[in-house]
Amino acid sequence: MMKPFNTVGVIGSGTMGAGIAQVVALAGYKTVLYDVNAEILQVALTRIEQAIAKGIQKGKLSPEARTLIDENLRTTHDLQVLGQGLDLIIEAVPEDLALKCRIFTDLEAICPETTAFVSNTSSLSITALGASTQRSAQFAGLHFFNPVPQMKLVEVIQGKQTDLTLIQKLRTFAESLGKTPVTAKDTPGFIVNRVARAFYGEAIRLLDEGVTDVSTIDAIMKGEGGFAMGPFELMDLIGIDVNFAVSQSVYEAFFQEDRFRPHPIQQQMVEAGYLGRKTGKGFYTYEPA
Numbered sequence: 001m002m003k004p005f006n007t008v009g010v011i012g013s014g015t016m017g018a019g020i021a022q023v024v025a026l027a028g029y030k031t032v033l034y035d036v037n038a039e040i041l042q043v044a045l046t047r048i049e050q051a052i053a054k055g056i057q058k059g060k061l062s063p064e065a066r067t068l069i070d071e072n073l074r075t076t077h078d079l080q081v082l083g084q085g086l087d088l089i090i091e092a093v094p095e096d097l098a099l100k101c102r103i104f105t106d107l108e109a110i111c112p113e114t115t116a117f118v119s120n121t122s123s124l125s126i127t128a129l130g131a132s133t134q135r136s137a138q139f140a141g142l143h144f145f146n147p148v149p150q151m152k153l154v155e156v157i158q159g160k161q162t163d164l165t166l167i168q169k170l171r172t173f174a175e176s177l178g179k180t181p182v183t184a185k186d187t188p189g190f191i192v193n194r195v196a197r198a199f200y201g202e203a204i205r206l207l208d209e210g211v212t213d214v215s216t217i218d219a220i221m222k223g224e225g226g227f228a229m230g231p232f233e234l235m236d237l238i239g240i241d242v243n244f245a246v247s248q249s250v251y252e253a254f255f256q257e258d259r260f261r262p263h264p265i266q267q268q269m270v271e272a273g274y275l276g277r278k279t280g281k282g283f284y285t286y287e288p289a
């Protein structure tokens with residue numbers, strides 16, 4: 001398969017950025033993973049190495065996977081490194097429009113015009129993010145799912161000003177990572193997160209009304225509903241803070257339409273620091289790994 005890009009940068013080495021960098025490097029792209037936080041970057045690299053070791057041990061990855069990571073993946077906490085003529089930069093920092101816009105402005109100052117920018121945002125407007133740059137035609141959404149190495153779907157989002165040629169290249173790129181691309185227009189929550197609002201929101205309302213408990217809802221949705229995970233397990237995996245930010249963003253983007261209203265339980269859990277698996281407590285409690 002012809003590679004649509006040669007070199008790829010990933011910004012933000014959290015849950016999503018680390019997973020994205022892993023699959024991109026494994027597919028043979030020269031990859032630079034950047035984060036402002038050097039400690040998180042180190043954690044990400046360790047996580048990637050452990051995932052590769054586990055994959056090889058289980059026979060899911062060939063032994064050459066380790067070489068691919070060693071040869072293709074480098075990390076940096078110096079933003080200037082991303083200005084060295086990369087073909088594509090994938091942004092995966094927290095779901096905050098002002099933060100993302102600031103990063104794209106900083107990137108724009110150091111990247112040549114030939115570098116395409118994409119955001120992994122779950123819910124923010126690709127058109128608005130693109131318009132914050134001088135390259136809105138070379139700006140799109142590329143929405144991976146969590147955990148990135150396992151989840152096949154990638155939503156490719158065409159903003160109002162995005163060139164169709166970039167969308168085609170991104171589809172080919174996603175396929176080269178072994179993913180299944182689906183093209184979507186720029187609408188709040190795109191396809192999956194739009195449908196999923198009700199999955200999470202109604203589950204939280206059932207809980208609040210005391211209809212039944214967390215584990216019963218999860219068990220029913222998996223056992224009888226045929227879902228791979230129940231809504232509470234999934235929110236704990238995604239991160240309660242991340243999920244709450246998406247809920248708020250979709251609600252605002254639909255001009256506060258009632259059916260998208262977030263629930264105070266989400267806000268309270270964020271205030272308490274109960275963010276799900278990553279903090280050891282969310283709707284469930286987790287033993288340290």
Ligand SMILES: NC(=O)c1ccc[n+]([C@@H]2O[C@H](COP(=O)([O-])OP(=O)(O)OC[C@H]3O[C@@H](n4cnc5c(N)ncnc54)[C@H](O)[C@@H]3O)[C@@H](O)[C@H]2O)c1
Nearest residue numbers: 012013014015016035036037092093094095121122146238
């Ligand atoms: N978690 C999910 O399930 C999921 C799924 C799909 C998409 N997303 C989207 O992906 C994006 C990232 O989410 P996440 O869950 O990986 O978040 P996260 O909090 O795990 O990671 C964000 C990373 O960005 C880094 N960061 C913060 N400011 C930065 C800056 N100025 N420059 C560089 N790095 C910076 C942080 O240090 C952190 O490592 C969000 O837009 C989110 O909506 C998340």
